[in-house]
Amino acid sequence: MLRAAHAHRDLEIDVTSRIDVFRAIEDAELILAFEPMPNLSGAYYRNAGVLINANHPLARQRYTAAHEFGHHLFKHGTSVDPMTDPLARWGGQTHWPDHEKQAEAFAAWFLMPKKLVNASLDQLGLKRPGSAQDVYSLALRLGTSYEATARHLPNLKLGSQTQRDGWLKAKPRELKLALAEGAPPKDMRNDVWRIDERDNGAVVAVRIGDRLVIELRDVPSSGYQWLSGISRSDVRVVADSFKDALPQLDLLEEAADEVDGADLVHIFVVEIDHDAEANREPVKFRRVRPWTADVVDTFELDLDIQRPRIGISEEMLRIAA
Numbered sequence: 001m002l003r004a005a006h007a008h009r010d011l012e013i014d015v016t017s018r019i020d021v022f023r024a025i026e027d028a029e030l031i032l033a034f035e036p037m038p039n040l041s042g043a044y045y046r047n048a049g050v051l052i053n054a055n056h057p058l059a060r061q062r063y064t065a066a067h068e069f070g071h072h073l074f075k076h077g078t079s080v081d082p083m084t085d086p087l088a089r090w091g092g093q094t095h096w097p098d099h100e101k102q103a104e105a106f107a108a109w110f111l112m113p114k115k116l117v118n119a120s121l122d123q124l125g126l127k128r129p130g131s132a133q134d135v136y137s138l139a140l141r142l143g144t145s146y147e148a149t150a151r152h153l154p155n156l157k158l159g160s161q162t163q164r165d166g167w168l169k170a171k172p173r174e175l176k177l178a179l180a181e182g183a184p185p186k187d188m189r190n191d192v193w194r195i196d197e198r199d200n201g202a203v204v205a206v207r208i209g210d211r212l213v214i215e216l217r218d219v220p221s222s223g224y225q226w227l228s229g230i231s232r233s234d235v236r237v238v239a240d241s242f243k244d245a246l247p248q249l250d251l252l253e254e255a256a257d258e259v260d261g262a263d264l265v266h267i268f269v270v271e272i273d274h275d276a277e278a279n280r281e282p283v284k285f286r287r288v289r290p291w292t293a294d295v296v297d298t299f300e301l302d303l304d305i306q307r308p309r310i311g312i313s314e315e316m317l318r319i320a321a
Helices: 002-010 021-027 058-073 086-091 098-111 114-123 132-142 146-156 161-169 172-179 253-260 314-320
Strands: 031-035 040-045 049-053 079-082 192-195 203-207 211-218 225-228 235-244 264-272 280-288 295-306
Touching: 002 058, 002 098, 021 031, 021 058, 040 058, 049 058, 058 079, 058 098, 079 098, 098 146, 114 132, 114 146, 132 146, 132 161, 132 172, 132 192, 146 161, 172 192, 192 203, 211 225, 211 280, 211 295, 225 264
Parallel strands: 031 049, 192 211, 203 295
Antiparallel strands: 040 049, 040 079, 211 264, 225 280, 235 264, 280 295
16 A cells, blocks of 8 residues: 555655554654553544553554554544454455545555565565464564454465465464464463574564574584573573474384484473563573583574553653643
């Protein structure tokens, strides 16, 4: 959509990195507030500000924020958006007003421009999503919900309508359990990130309570081993294991000689504690000889730890005053 592209240009937004819609709203000199609301997803107050339901998951808050921002950029009047089922909003509202359809389309194109989706797929080692798990992993990197991502991919020519319908039948809870390597989040409303060497040096925007399944190729018989360098107590390794990197091999006794020197995948499951502070935290792993200080490789993530927002930021309060 052209209006979304113009907004990216006017606000000088890098469309190859996750879109910070909250920052975009504040850069547009609108007040942004988060409050618990039993019956509303959000609201736009003409030329004044945007209100978001503080009780909703972050991905839904981001989408609602983009929707309300669309009302602003299209110069719509004040709009109060009820707590509508997202699936009904995207598929079943035949009598939805045109200004709501415009704002909803803007939200999808603003948060999921083609360049960003392609960059995120590249980070995942994909040309296009092939499975529901691919769509889920893509949605995490985009900062959008699984359902919104699945519905937008055909618009980008990255999936067919038939694929979309199949993806929408998948349950995010089941996808998380399949990805979690036996260590799912305590609260299944949290997410499970699948991370590998392609993410080395990446910024990963995680919520408190999320888990990261970090897969690093290893050859234990070489004498080197990946070790965690995490030192803080609120970001910690909760599982540490190996699995075969060559699943096609039959792990019978007669295949043991083949497997001894083969690559394995060293899996670290990292939990972001619910008490973790909202900040940027580097997390480093080192491949070393355990009995020496020799480091032959490193893997690092820059975790952008996000806590639920409430009220209005101090910066916006000063502007409002």
